Amino acid sequence: MTATSERVSEPTMQQASKRVSQSVFDGSRLRVVLLVDVYDGAQQQFLEAYEQMGKQVASVPGHVSDQLCQSIENPSQWLITSEWESAPPFLAWVNSEEHVRMVEPMHSCIRDTRSLRFHIVRETGGQAPSAASGERRLQTSPxxxxxxxxxxxxxxxxPGxxxxxxxLLAxxxxxxxxxDDTTRLCRTSLFMHGNRVVRAIEVRGDLLAALRxxxxxxxxxxxxEAINPYLEQDRDFDDQESVRVFFTRAGLPAVHHVxxxxxSEQxxxxxxxxxxxxxxxxxxxxxxxxQDERAADDPRSPVLRSTVYERDDVVVRLIDVRSGLDTDPATELGLANAAQAAELTTLLDEDAAKKDGDLARLLTLARMDLITDRRSAPDA
Incomplete structure (x- = not known):
């Protein structure tokens, strides 16, 4: 359930690359803010559900502390803040089936929620951070x-x-x-790999507003509605809880973008x-x-942008490359050398690992089929 704290090839505590606009891998502490709008008269039910959840989350590795706050202006508005040692253990927990079950009792008393996640960059007051111990680590730069x-x-x-x-999706x-005045859909790219569908969305503004x-x-x-009969996980559009659980499980967060x-024009x-x-x-x-960070600094690399998405054991890498990319399995797979290829196979499931380091066959296994890639017209 928890994310590994082991290092893959090198320490994650390093100066953030100026080319990296998003990453959960710099080792800094995470602040999570959950804004909650509770139904009138359901405050006590919500409080009891939170207390039960609080007992469970306290034992989750990587969790440091949390607070529950109630608005002094509107008693229906609540704020839950939590601190985590770093982003990976939080994401491992919040994307787990355990978390889906844990928060279920709260949803019958909640009208709306909004979750925000922040790396801590600076702080004042309290005891000075201990550089030697590595405690209370801050993001090195914005x-x-x-x-x-x-x-x-x-x-x-x-299947079938x-x-x-x-x-249907094409x-x-x-x-x-x-x-609205501040939010716009920029691009939607839809891929399939066997019977798995991945829909990548790019939004300028408010993601939650865009999804709604x-x-x-x-x-x-x-x-x-048309694809509903073909889904492996049941989804009933007449049951809001069914829809909520479906999209909770479907979420595939971006964990790194460079x-x-x-x-390139093309x-x-x-x-x-x-x-x-x-x-x-x-x-x-x-x-x-x-590896994508290294490639971003290499003018010979055909990769212009890369986004890595992860949830549980599903990892997807979306890349924009200069057109006419030659068949280069290592580059397309995001690998620099044979050592990384060997390391990659130790992390893949058994079927993928059976490729025994054959990058051409591994690339064939990894490639997804493009179904549709749509961009909105620029703002007028």
Missing amino acids: RIGDGVIRHALTFTVK SEKKVAD NYESPEARV HVARQPEIRAVE TSGRE NERHALYYPARPGMGMKLAELLAQ
Whole structure:
């Protein structure tokens, strides 16, 4: 359940690359903020559910502390803050089936929630951090992003339905890109690997507002209804709890994004699926992230941008490359040398590891099929 604290090839505590706009691998502490709107009259039920959950989360490795706060202006508004040793153990917990079961009692008394996650960059007061012990680590420097939030969803469909599902997902009508004055859908890329679907979304503004906007669009609802009979996990659109659990399990967070700073008029988008050994997903994602950082600083590399997504044992790497990329298995897989290839195979599940370091065969196994890649028109 917990993310490994072992180092893959080198320490994760290092000066953040200026090319990295998003990463969970710098070893700094994490602050999680959960804004909660509780139904009128359900405050006591919510408090009891929180106290029960608090007892359970206190034993989760990587958890440091948490607080529950109630608004002094509106008693229906609550704030839960928690501190974690670093982002990986939190993500391992929050994306686990244990967490899905743990928070279930709270949902009957909650009208709305909003979760925010922050690396701690500076702090004042209290005891000075101990550099020697490595305690209370801070993010070394603020990251410079491009204003785009990256997220993905993944789910599986029933074997034998892949072609039908691909046709449905390739031919739906795109939703309205504008969400509101501050939020806009930028790009949606949809890939399949066998019976697994991955939908990568890029948003400028508020991700939650964008996801809700998309869910309300009739063209999206129509395609979701059309693929519903083919899903391996049941989803009942007449049952809000069923829908909530489905999309909770489908969430595939971006854990690392790096850009080379180079642009190309013609580029191609590829996705690769790395099935990890049980419990090795975060470690595998870290290995890929380290290599992508190196590639970003190499002017010869054809990779322009890379985003690594991870949840449990599912790792997906989305790359934008200069068009005409030669068949170079090591580059496309995100590897620098034979040692990294050998390390990668130790982290893959048994079927993938049977490729015995044959990068060409491993690349064939990892490549995902592009179903659709849609960009919205630039703002007027």
